[in-house]
Amino acid sequence: KQQDSMRYHARDVALVRAKRLKIPVVLGSATPALESWHNATANLNAPQPNKYSLISLNQRAVTAAQLPNIECIDTTKVNLQQGLTPQLIAALKLRLVRKEQSLLFINRRGYSPVLLCSACHWIAPCMRCSSKLVVHLGQKRLRCHHCGHEQKIPNQCPSCGDADLHPTGHGTQRLEQTLAQLLPTARIVRVDRDSTSRKNALVEILDKVNNQEIDILVGTQMLAKGHDFPNLTLVGVIDTDNALHSPDFRASERLFAQLMQVAGRAGRADKAGQVIIQTQFPDHALFNALRRQDYVSYANALLLEREQVQFPPYVFTALLRAEANDFALVQKFLQYAFEQARGLSPDVLVYDPVRPQMERLKGMERGQLLLQAASRQALQRLLKTWVLQLRTEKLSAKIRWALDIDPLEF
Known part of the structure; x- marks a missing residue:
């Protein structure tokens, strides 16, 4: 979803366009968004059809390819060597001997x-x-x-x-440096926004990988999906635990999808793949499901949690974001918006204005206001009147504000 400027979800645009053209849409993913999974499975045993049809692929594109073995190493029980476990270092050395390739994934660019x-x-x-x-x-x-x-x-x-x-702490640059010290004969390349900013830089790196000129890739989410490296048999995952403690209710969904996708880079041809994840919480439910490569049970467990606390996709939300150089203006505008919205519909829950996790961005002080309803129709009816009220309020000319429907973060 486009998070700034014109906020839209490419998936939803595709669905609307397909409906107008009366053509089908294929939403293909090993880890569908929970909203999509819910739309495809909510009424499987009921006479009412689902919004989406579910088609499952039960084998990999290359028939001989097997799903990789996923191992979680408890970093509290081993001595790390510059942030790497002995098991991961040994696995990297084995790949060098076999002349196979490895990928180390850390979703944080920079040195530290x-x-x-x-x-x-x-x-x-x-x-x-x-x-x-x-x-x-x-x-x-x-x-x-x-x-x-x-x-x-x-x-x-x-x-x-x-x-x-x-x-x-570690970023891609520091990990690249560490590997060069531990494995001086290895041909290592880093793939992140910094190393691929030059035109055609990414294409050149991928060509080297496919031509067996690279032994170890160090990368961010740029490498997590969409790439096919037949000789890559090892994926190492570094420092993912922060996402387990994030206040974002979608964080665990994103982490599971990300790790499933990056694990899928290993063993895509006829060579067995191995995935080593370094974590302090190897018995966490997320890692247990990941070891089984069981998206279905983990997705259903997350949906049950969301239903119990009334989070999307079981409710519909809109988020009013406001920012200005002076936070007092933001507060005043959001308080006005809160008072107007609260009196418009008993079917819409209006939360108090709060500051987002990133309170200040690019020199602008920020605030936000969340609306929630059990039906999209009730929410849209309120928004139609509410937006007109906000546009005519004098304060709206002194700040920047935007309405985000179905926000991914709040």
Whole structure:
């Protein structure tokens, strides 16, 4: 879904267009969005047909290819070597001997996500966003991955003056450096937004992979799906646990889909594939389902949770986002919007205005207001009147605001 500017979901646009043209749409995925899965399975045992028809593919595209073996390594019970488990290092060395390829997946570009002062625990912040600056050691710069702001890495802590500043955590650049130290003979390439910004850079890298000129790929979600590397037999997953604690209710759905997709890069031809996931929580329900490669049971479990707490797809939502240089203007506008919406329909639940997880973005102070209804018709009826009220409010000219229907994040 397009998250800014004109907000639309490509899937929904395709469905509307297909309906007008009276043609079918194929939504193909090993890990469908829960909304799509619900639309295809909610009434399987009922006389009323589902919105979608369900067609299951029970074998891989290459008949000889088998699903990879997935292993979760408990990082609390082993000694890590520069962030890597002995099992993963051994598996990488074995692939080098066999002249097979490996992929290490870490969904965080840069060298390190945090620059930390060991004396006072100062962390380099972005002055324009509610986020931390990411260390890009090769360029000796700190960058914000949200607004693009960048600055030099300081020689000493701006807070206490101590010179002991440490990059903390791993990104793709640091992982690439670590592998070069541990496996000096390996031909390693990094694939992320930074390394592929040059025209045709990604095409050149993929050609090298297919020509067996690369031993180890280090990459972000750019490599998670859509690529077929017949000689790639090992996938290692680094540092995914943060998503298990995210306040975003879709985080576990996204993580499961992402890991299923990246695991699918291993063993796509006639060679057996192996996936090693490093985690502190190997017995988590997500990893148990992942080991079984059981999307169906995990998706159904997540849907049951959402039904119990009344989250999409069991309710319909709209999110009013507002931003301005002065947060007082945002507060005033959202309070007006709240009071107007609250009196329009008893069938729509209007939540109090709150600040989003990213409170400030690109120098703008932000706030939001969520609406929820059991039926889309009730929500749309309210929105029709409400949007007119918001447009005629004088405050609307002093801030930027947008209405997001079926928001992916709130």
